[in-house]
């Protein structure tokens with residue numbers, strides 16, 4: 001059976017891989033947004049705390065949820081016990097809290113994991129419910145690369161590194177996309193050495209890709225107001241070379 005959220009071996013190597021391939025891209029942006037917020041912040045899809053941990057260390061009043069028990073377990077391993085109550089295993093589509101937030105973020109393509117429109121809307125409704133008036137939602141998504149979508153990818157080694165001295169982990173990614181349903185079927189094969197043996201495990205999951213006007217219409221269906229969709233983490237306007245959507249919405253006072 002395949003699950004659409006990260007299983008244990010993915011959580012295990014997540015920090016090692018994404019420190020190299022992602023942190024330089026988005027960490028400073030989200031940190032700035034978090035630290036300029038006065039009230040509480042919620043990270044949806046908090047993962048292993050790549051952003052959350054730094055925000056907390058810098059004094060942010062931050063909370064996090066994730067649907068993957070393995071990712072939350074990894075995060076809690078790094079987190080002082082007194083902060084464990086800031087992190088929950090929850091599905092964003094039916095999340096529940098005893099407080100509201102001034103900023104909700106869903107960094108690093110969390111919405112790509114939400115494949116069905118009714119779940120996307122359910123999450124936007126929940127975000128509206130748990131934002132304070134004038135509170136903001138910020139999330140990012142990749143802009144579909146049409147060449148990649150049509151040609152796909154086969155066994156591309158996108159990571160090769162040591163996870164312990166003398167022990168390597170490699171990751172191979174294959175992708176095939178369904179253009180009508182806007183779904184990419186992804187296979188990530190993790191191959192690593194352990195106790196003198198080679199272990200290989202696959203994670204198969206779906207990623208939903210979005211187009212610009214679809215996003216605009218999606219937000220319009222919710223009770224949130226779309227403020228802007230930028231084309232990168234420097235908040236440049238979208239243009240034909242942009243690679244990312246950075247979506248900013250606000251909850252207006254009723």
Ligand SMILES: C[S@@+](CC[C@H](N)C(=O)[O-])C[C@H]1O[C@@H](n2cnc3c(N)ncnc32)[C@H](O)[C@@H]1O
Pocket residue numbers: 005006018044045046047048049050051065066067068071090091092093106107108109110113114
């Ligand atoms: C690419 S990771 C991003 C993790 C973290 N935000 C970061 O920037 O490193 C996406 C995360 O979203 C989580 N996720 C996917 N669907 C979710 C849902 N419905 N509710 C909560 N978390 C979800 C996954 O389990 C995964 O940990």
